[in-house]
Amino acid sequence: MLKVQEIRELIKLIDHSKIEEFSFEHDGSKIKMKKNTGGSVSVVKTIEQSVEKPVAEVVQKPVVQEVPVEKTVAVQTQAQPEAEVEAATDLHKITSPMVGTFYESPTPDADAYVKIGSKVSKDSIVCIVEAMKLFNEIEAEVEGEIVEVLVKNGQLVEFGQPLFLVKPE
Known part of the structure:
Protein backbone atom coordinates (compact mmCIF):
# COMPACT_ATOMS: atom_id res chain seq x y z
CA MET A 1 0.00 0.00 0.00
CA LEU A 2 1.27 3.47 -0.81
CA LYS A 3 2.34 5.83 1.93
CA VAL A 4 0.56 9.14 2.47
CA GLN A 5 3.66 11.05 1.30
CA GLU A 6 3.76 9.06 -1.97
CA ILE A 7 0.07 9.80 -2.57
CA ARG A 8 0.68 13.50 -1.91
CA GLU A 9 3.56 13.52 -4.42
CA LEU A 10 1.33 11.87 -7.05
CA ILE A 11 -1.38 14.46 -6.39
CA LYS A 12 1.14 17.29 -6.86
CA LEU A 13 2.45 15.79 -10.11
CA ILE A 14 -1.05 15.36 -11.55
CA ASP A 15 -2.11 18.82 -10.32
CA HIS A 16 0.80 20.52 -12.13
CA SER A 17 0.24 18.58 -15.35
CA LYS A 18 -2.40 18.72 -18.06
CA ILE A 19 -3.54 15.18 -17.20
CA GLU A 20 -7.27 15.13 -16.39
CA GLU A 21 -7.52 11.50 -15.21
CA PHE A 22 -4.86 9.15 -13.80
CA SER A 23 -4.96 5.49 -12.75
CA PHE A 24 -2.17 3.58 -10.94
CA GLU A 25 -1.82 -0.01 -9.71
CA HIS A 26 1.08 -1.20 -7.54
CA ASP A 27 1.46 -4.25 -5.27
CA GLY A 28 -2.28 -4.84 -5.03
CA SER A 29 -3.17 -1.17 -4.48
CA LYS A 30 -5.13 0.84 -7.01
CA ILE A 31 -5.28 4.64 -7.18
CA LYS A 32 -7.51 6.62 -9.51
CA MET A 33 -7.28 10.42 -9.71
CA LYS A 34 -9.57 12.72 -11.65
CA LYS A 35 -9.34 16.52 -11.79
CA ASN A 36 -12.44 18.58 -11.04
CA THR A 37 -12.95 22.27 -10.37
CA GLY A 38 -13.15 23.04 -6.66
CA GLY A 39 -10.98 23.66 -3.64
CA SER A 40 -10.12 20.36 -1.96
CA VAL A 41 -8.78 16.89 -2.52
CA SER A 42 -10.76 13.85 -1.38
CA VAL A 43 -8.64 10.85 -0.48
CA VAL A 44 -10.59 7.60 -0.12
CA LYS A 45 -8.88 4.43 1.09
CA THR A 46 -10.68 1.08 1.09
CA ILE A 47 -9.00 -2.05 2.41
CA GLU A 48 -10.46 -5.51 1.83
CA GLN A 49 -9.08 -8.80 3.14
CA SER A 50 -10.58 -12.26 2.92
CA VAL A 51 -10.05 -15.27 5.21
CA GLU A 52 -9.89 -18.70 3.56
CA LYS A 53 -11.44 -20.92 6.32
CA PRO A 54 -15.08 -19.88 6.68
CA VAL A 55 -16.20 -17.42 4.07
CA ALA A 56 -15.59 -14.29 6.09
CA GLU A 57 -14.60 -10.84 4.94
CA VAL A 58 -13.15 -7.94 6.85
CA VAL A 59 -13.90 -4.56 5.31
CA GLN A 60 -12.59 -1.27 6.63
CA LYS A 61 -14.94 1.59 5.93
CA PRO A 62 -13.61 4.29 3.61
CA VAL A 63 -11.63 7.05 5.29
CA VAL A 64 -12.03 10.49 3.74
CA GLN A 65 -9.38 13.12 4.34
CA GLU A 66 -9.78 16.69 3.09
CA VAL A 67 -6.62 18.49 1.93
CA PRO A 68 -6.94 22.08 0.62
CA VAL A 69 -5.51 22.70 -2.88
CA GLU A 70 -6.40 24.82 -5.90
CA LYS A 71 -8.09 21.97 -7.80
CA THR A 72 -9.98 18.85 -6.73
CA VAL A 73 -8.36 15.49 -7.33
CA ALA A 74 -10.25 12.38 -6.19
CA VAL A 75 -8.00 9.52 -5.09
CA GLN A 76 -9.26 5.99 -4.47
CA THR A 77 -6.94 3.37 -3.00
CA GLN A 78 -8.05 -0.23 -2.84
CA ALA A 79 -5.85 -3.01 -1.48
CA GLN A 80 -6.36 -6.45 -2.98
CA PRO A 81 -5.60 -9.81 -1.31
CA GLU A 82 -2.00 -10.96 -1.24
CA ALA A 83 -2.90 -14.01 -3.36
CA GLU A 84 -1.26 -12.38 -6.36
CA VAL A 85 2.28 -13.05 -5.07
CA GLU A 86 4.77 -14.07 -7.73
CA ALA A 87 5.71 -17.75 -7.83
CA ALA A 88 9.39 -17.00 -8.43
CA THR A 89 10.49 -14.83 -5.52
CA ASP A 90 14.18 -15.14 -6.46
CA LEU A 91 13.66 -12.84 -9.47
Whole structure:
Protein backbone atom coordinates (compact mmCIF):
# COMPACT_ATOMS: atom_id res chain seq x y z
CA MET A 1 0.00 0.00 0.00
CA LEU A 2 1.27 3.47 -0.81
CA LYS A 3 2.34 5.83 1.93
CA VAL A 4 0.56 9.14 2.47
CA GLN A 5 3.66 11.05 1.30
CA GLU A 6 3.76 9.06 -1.97
CA ILE A 7 0.07 9.80 -2.57
CA ARG A 8 0.68 13.50 -1.91
CA GLU A 9 3.56 13.52 -4.42
CA LEU A 10 1.33 11.87 -7.05
CA ILE A 11 -1.38 14.46 -6.39
CA LYS A 12 1.14 17.29 -6.86
CA LEU A 13 2.45 15.79 -10.11
CA ILE A 14 -1.05 15.36 -11.55
CA ASP A 15 -2.11 18.82 -10.32
CA HIS A 16 0.80 20.52 -12.13
CA SER A 17 0.24 18.58 -15.35
CA LYS A 18 -2.40 18.72 -18.06
CA ILE A 19 -3.54 15.18 -17.20
CA GLU A 20 -7.27 15.13 -16.39
CA GLU A 21 -7.52 11.50 -15.21
CA PHE A 22 -4.86 9.15 -13.80
CA SER A 23 -4.96 5.49 -12.75
CA PHE A 24 -2.17 3.58 -10.94
CA GLU A 25 -1.82 -0.01 -9.71
CA HIS A 26 1.08 -1.20 -7.54
CA ASP A 27 1.46 -4.25 -5.27
CA GLY A 28 -2.28 -4.84 -5.03
CA SER A 29 -3.17 -1.17 -4.48
CA LYS A 30 -5.13 0.84 -7.01
CA ILE A 31 -5.28 4.64 -7.18
CA LYS A 32 -7.51 6.62 -9.51
CA MET A 33 -7.28 10.42 -9.71
CA LYS A 34 -9.57 12.72 -11.65
CA LYS A 35 -9.34 16.52 -11.79
CA ASN A 36 -12.44 18.58 -11.04
CA THR A 37 -12.95 22.27 -10.37
CA GLY A 38 -13.15 23.04 -6.66
CA GLY A 39 -10.98 23.66 -3.64
CA SER A 40 -10.12 20.36 -1.96
CA VAL A 41 -8.78 16.89 -2.52
CA SER A 42 -10.76 13.85 -1.38
CA VAL A 43 -8.64 10.85 -0.48
CA VAL A 44 -10.59 7.60 -0.12
CA LYS A 45 -8.88 4.43 1.09
CA THR A 46 -10.68 1.08 1.09
CA ILE A 47 -9.00 -2.05 2.41
CA GLU A 48 -10.46 -5.51 1.83
CA GLN A 49 -9.08 -8.80 3.14
CA SER A 50 -10.58 -12.26 2.92
CA VAL A 51 -10.05 -15.27 5.21
CA GLU A 52 -9.89 -18.70 3.56
CA LYS A 53 -11.44 -20.92 6.32
CA PRO A 54 -15.08 -19.88 6.68
CA VAL A 55 -16.20 -17.42 4.07
CA ALA A 56 -15.59 -14.29 6.09
CA GLU A 57 -14.60 -10.84 4.94
CA VAL A 58 -13.15 -7.94 6.85
CA VAL A 59 -13.90 -4.56 5.31
CA GLN A 60 -12.59 -1.27 6.63
CA LYS A 61 -14.94 1.59 5.93
CA PRO A 62 -13.61 4.29 3.61
CA VAL A 63 -11.63 7.05 5.29
CA VAL A 64 -12.03 10.49 3.74
CA GLN A 65 -9.38 13.12 4.34
CA GLU A 66 -9.78 16.69 3.09
CA VAL A 67 -6.62 18.49 1.93
CA PRO A 68 -6.94 22.08 0.62
CA VAL A 69 -5.51 22.70 -2.88
CA GLU A 70 -6.40 24.82 -5.90
CA LYS A 71 -8.09 21.97 -7.80
CA THR A 72 -9.98 18.85 -6.73
CA VAL A 73 -8.36 15.49 -7.33
CA ALA A 74 -10.25 12.38 -6.19
CA VAL A 75 -8.00 9.52 -5.09
CA GLN A 76 -9.26 5.99 -4.47
CA THR A 77 -6.94 3.37 -3.00
CA GLN A 78 -8.05 -0.23 -2.84
CA ALA A 79 -5.85 -3.01 -1.48
CA GLN A 80 -6.36 -6.45 -2.98
CA PRO A 81 -5.60 -9.81 -1.31
CA GLU A 82 -2.00 -10.96 -1.24
CA ALA A 83 -2.90 -14.01 -3.36
CA GLU A 84 -1.26 -12.38 -6.36
CA VAL A 85 2.28 -13.05 -5.07
CA GLU A 86 4.77 -14.07 -7.73
CA ALA A 87 5.71 -17.75 -7.83
CA ALA A 88 9.39 -17.00 -8.43
CA THR A 89 10.49 -14.83 -5.52
CA ASP A 90 14.18 -15.14 -6.46
CA LEU A 91 13.66 -12.84 -9.47
CA HIS A 92 14.73 -9.18 -9.29
CA LYS A 93 12.25 -6.57 -10.52
CA ILE A 94 13.58 -3.59 -12.46
CA THR A 95 11.04 -0.88 -11.71
CA SER A 96 10.27 2.50 -13.20
CA PRO A 97 11.73 5.36 -11.14
CA MET A 98 9.10 7.77 -12.50
CA VAL A 99 5.83 8.21 -14.34
CA GLY A 100 6.38 8.33 -18.09
CA THR A 101 6.38 6.47 -21.40
CA PHE A 102 8.39 3.23 -21.73
CA TYR A 103 10.62 2.83 -24.80
CA GLU A 104 12.55 -0.37 -25.44
CA SER A 105 15.05 1.23 -27.85
CA PRO A 106 16.81 4.59 -28.32
CA THR A 107 15.02 5.25 -31.64
CA PRO A 108 11.93 3.71 -33.25
CA ASP A 109 13.97 1.90 -35.93
CA ALA A 110 16.74 0.64 -33.57
CA ASP A 111 16.87 -2.77 -31.87
CA ALA A 112 15.61 -3.07 -28.29
CA TYR A 113 18.19 -2.55 -25.54
CA VAL A 114 17.31 -5.98 -24.07
CA LYS A 115 15.07 -8.93 -24.87
CA ILE A 116 14.13 -12.10 -23.01
CA GLY A 117 17.37 -14.04 -22.53
CA SER A 118 19.63 -10.97 -22.70
CA LYS A 119 22.46 -10.83 -20.16
CA VAL A 120 22.71 -7.55 -18.22
CA SER A 121 25.22 -6.04 -15.83
CA LYS A 122 24.57 -3.44 -13.12
CA ASP A 123 25.20 -0.51 -15.46
CA SER A 124 23.48 -1.97 -18.57
CA ILE A 125 20.80 0.28 -20.03
CA VAL A 126 17.59 -1.73 -20.34
CA CYS A 127 15.13 0.92 -21.57
CA ILE A 128 14.19 4.61 -21.65
CA VAL A 129 11.37 6.24 -19.70
CA GLU A 130 10.35 9.58 -21.22
CA ALA A 131 8.84 12.14 -18.87
CA MET A 132 8.13 15.75 -19.84
CA LYS A 133 10.25 15.54 -23.01
CA LEU A 134 13.26 14.18 -21.05
CA PHE A 135 14.50 10.74 -22.01
CA ASN A 136 15.81 8.92 -18.93
CA GLU A 137 17.96 5.83 -19.46
CA ILE A 138 17.08 3.08 -16.97
CA GLU A 139 19.89 0.79 -15.78
CA ALA A 140 19.53 -2.83 -14.67
CA GLU A 141 21.16 -2.30 -11.24
CA VAL A 142 21.71 -6.08 -11.04
CA GLU A 143 23.71 -8.67 -12.97
CA GLY A 144 21.71 -11.46 -14.53
CA GLU A 145 19.45 -12.55 -17.37
CA ILE A 146 16.21 -10.91 -18.51
CA VAL A 147 13.44 -13.45 -17.87
CA GLU A 148 10.40 -11.35 -18.73
CA VAL A 149 9.54 -7.94 -20.21
CA LEU A 150 6.44 -6.76 -18.33
CA VAL A 151 5.49 -3.71 -20.44
CA LYS A 152 5.07 -2.92 -24.13
CA ASN A 153 6.92 -0.32 -26.17
CA GLY A 154 5.17 3.05 -25.95
CA GLN A 155 3.16 2.06 -22.86
CA LEU A 156 2.63 4.57 -20.05
CA VAL A 157 4.31 3.39 -16.84
CA GLU A 158 3.86 4.46 -13.25
CA PHE A 159 6.35 5.18 -10.48
CA GLY A 160 7.51 1.85 -9.03
CA GLN A 161 5.85 -0.23 -11.76
CA PRO A 162 7.86 -3.38 -12.58
CA LEU A 163 9.32 -3.24 -16.10
CA PHE A 164 11.51 -6.37 -16.26
CA LEU A 165 12.10 -9.55 -14.29
CA VAL A 166 15.77 -10.53 -14.01
CA LYS A 167 17.22 -13.83 -12.82
CA PRO A 168 20.26 -12.68 -10.78
CA GLU A 169 23.62 -14.38 -11.29
